[in-house]
Amino acid sequence: MEHKELNLLNEALGLHNNNNLYGRFVLVEDTVDTSAAFVLHQILKHSFSSHPSSSVIFLALSHPFS
Secondary structure (H helix, E strand, C coil): CCCCCCCHHHHHHCCCCCCCCCCCCCCCCCCCCCCCHHHHHHHHHHHHCCCCCCCCCCCCCCCCCC
């Protein structure tokens, strides 16, 4: 029996079963008071990771340079 990790966010975005976002359009609309950054992180991580054991590191600065 194959162990499959349950990830509801990936399933909702259509990223389950090793699908990728190549040629797809995903719109993330933030309609609540919380940030949707976790959704963007999940989409980008899945897009940049070629293998489930790959790692992606994001670095963000809290203040823009001026």
